Amino acid sequence: xxxxxxxxxxxxxxxxxxxxxxxAQPLGEGGERLHEWAFALKGFRExxxxxxxxTTADSDxxxxxxxxxxxxxxxxxxxxGGQGPxxxxxxxxxxxxxxxxxRHPVFILTRHRREPVTKQGGTTFTFVTDGIGSxxxxxxxxxxxxxxxxxxxxxxxxxxxxxxxxxxxxxxxxPVLLGGGVRLFGHLGTWQIELxxxxxxxxxxxxxxxxxxxx
Amino acid sequence: xxxxxxxxxxxxxxxxxxxxxxxAQPLGEGGERLHEWAFALKGFRExxxxxxxxTTADSDxxxxxxxxxxxxxxxxxxxxGGQGPxxxxxxxxxxxxxxxxxRHPVFILTRHRREPVTKQGGTTFTFVTDGIGSxxxxxxxxxxxxxxxxxxxxxxxxxxxxxxxxxxxxxxxxPVLLGGGVRLFGHLGTWQIELxxxxxxxxxxxxxxxxxxxx
Numbered sequence: 001x002x003x004x005x006x007x008x009x010x011x012x013x014x015x016x017x018x019x020x021x022x023x024a025q026p027l028g029e030g031g032e033r034l035h036e037w038a039f040a041l042k043g044f045r046e047x048x049x050x051x052x053x054x055t056t057a058d059s060d061x062x063x064x065x066x067x068x069x070x071x072x073x074x075x076x077x078x079x080x081g082g083q084g085p086x087x088x089x090x091x092x093x094x095x096x097x098x099x100x101x102x103r104h105p106v107f108i109l110t111r112h113r114r115e116p117v118t119k120q121g122g123t124t125f126t127f128v129t130d131g132i133g134s135x136x137x138x139x140x141x142x143x144x145x146x147x148x149x150x151x152x153x154x155x156x157x158x159x160x161x162x163x164x165x166x167x168x169x170x171x172x173x174x175p176v177l178l179g180g181g182v183r184l185f186g187h188l189g190t191w192q193i194e195l196x197x198x199x200x201x202x203x204x205x206x207x208x209x210x211x212x213x214x215x
Numbered sequence: 216x217x218x219x220x221x222x223x224x225x226x227x228x229x230x231x232x233x234x235x236x237x238x239a240q241p242l243g244e245g246g247e248r249l250h251e252w253a254f255a256l257k258g259f260r261e262x263x264x265x266x267x268x269x270t271t272a273d274s275d276x277x278x279x280x281x282x283x284x285x286x287x288x289x290x291x292x293x294x295x296g297g298q299g300p301x302x303x304x305x306x307x308x309x310x311x312x313x314x315x316x317x318r319h320p321v322f323i324l325t326r327h328r329r330e331p332v333t334k335q336g337g338t339t340f341t342f343v344t345d346g347i348g349s350x351x352x353x354x355x356x357x358x359x360x361x362x363x364x365x366x367x368x369x370x371x372x373x374x375x376x377x378x379x380x381x382x383x384x385x386x387x388x389x390p391v392l393l394g395g396g397v398r399l400f401g402h403l404g405t406w407q408i409e410l411x412x413x414x415x416x417x418x419x420x421x422x423x424x425x426x427x428x429x430x
Contacts, residue, residue: 012384012386012400012410012424012426013229013399013400013403014228014229014398014400030407033407161392169227171227173424175409175410175411175412175426176407176408176409176410177376177400177403177407177408177410178407179400179403179404179406179407179408180403180404183229184228185227185228185229185392185394188228188392188394188395189394189395191394192245192248192391192392192393192394193391193392193394194390194391195227195390195391195392196390197390197417197419197422200415200417200422202412202415204412207412207415207424209227209388209422211227211390
């Protein structure tokens with residue numbers, strides 16, 4: 001049974017982006033710190049059209065996610081940093097240029113209707129205006145027997161978690177205290193959600209914690 | 216060189232107590248979930264005058280802390296749940312009865328002066344009214360060549376962290392999302408604090424993450 005997995009980098013103090021997110025600084029102040037571990041990897045860099053990098057225990061975790069994921073759901077802000085009508089959005093086709101690293105269908109939650117966009121390498125962007133349930137349904141259908149990744153941001157992750165639609169969390173726990181920014185778990189209600197830790201992979205750069213949501 | 220270590224249980228979403236802390240419910244609603252892993256241990260139970268329990272990988276972590284810690288610093292609320300003058304505090308001698316589990320000197324941060332209290336088994340309670348620096352100095356002197364533990368709560372932990380006085384963090388990461396309560400890292404400033412993960416011990420119940428604060 002394919003899994004719906006939230007796969008995201010988080011600081012030890014719970015942030016997935018720094019403070020003061022802007023179009024020029026989409027990860028917020030200091031937020032790129034959370035992704036240094038991935039930027040250092042050869043496989044990640046290749047996917048983003050960059051040379052260099054190394055192969056470490058972290059590489060296996062990234063490669064596994066790329067291999068197992070058949071579709072991704074994400075929020076509008078994570079996709080482009082923008083809001084409002086698409087024609088006013090300077091990054092309306094996303095951050096990633098003509099050959100985005102996904103190489104599978106991506107479903108973007110938005111209130112603004114738009115035709116799908118096809119990029120190189122197997123990435124398609126489909127814009128979903130009728131809610132998280134619909135986006136997940138479309139992503140499941142597109143993923144076939146592969147997993148669906150919920151990519152973020154925090155607001156979208158929380159909506160899926162609260163709706164009971166997440167099966168697994170893969171948290172890449174980065175050894176830093178950001179001190180401020182966007183919390184992954186900032187606005188959950190006050191009921192407990194039990195988790196079962198199903199895997200743990202460590203490297204000097206990051207701790208990969210995998211949990212199953214107990215339902 | 217003895218270490219000053221914050222040693223504390225935290226949910227994956229960053230809480231060290233649940234919401235609605237009261238005298239009758241000092242850990243807040245659902246907060247005891249964060250300590251189930253410890254309550255299950257034979258060694259922990261013995262220290263608290265309880266029978267039963269088991270010995271697991273978690274036992275070693277607890278035993279090590281008990282063995283290496285020569286003094287503890289904690290906040291007034293963690294000590295008694297109270298505030299204001301001591302004569303009005305129903306738990307003025309702490310939560311732990313006549314034979315508290317510490318068995319070493321404990322320094323309590325408070326604005327209300329009070330003579331020290333000596334309990335059974337080597338535990339003394341000393342009340343410090345002149346700030347976190349003084350409390351740490353007294354705790355260091357009492358601990359000798361052993362470590363000083365900063366026990367919490369969150370406010371006290373944050374003060375020591377911001378003042379650059381913490382050497383190590385030992386976070387017992389509990390696989391649950393509490394959804395609300397007291398955040399361990401709720402009110403840090405917006406500068407980054409780099410950490411180096413120095414140890415990781417896992418059990419089904421909890422992940423023990425040890426970090427060194429990079430100074």
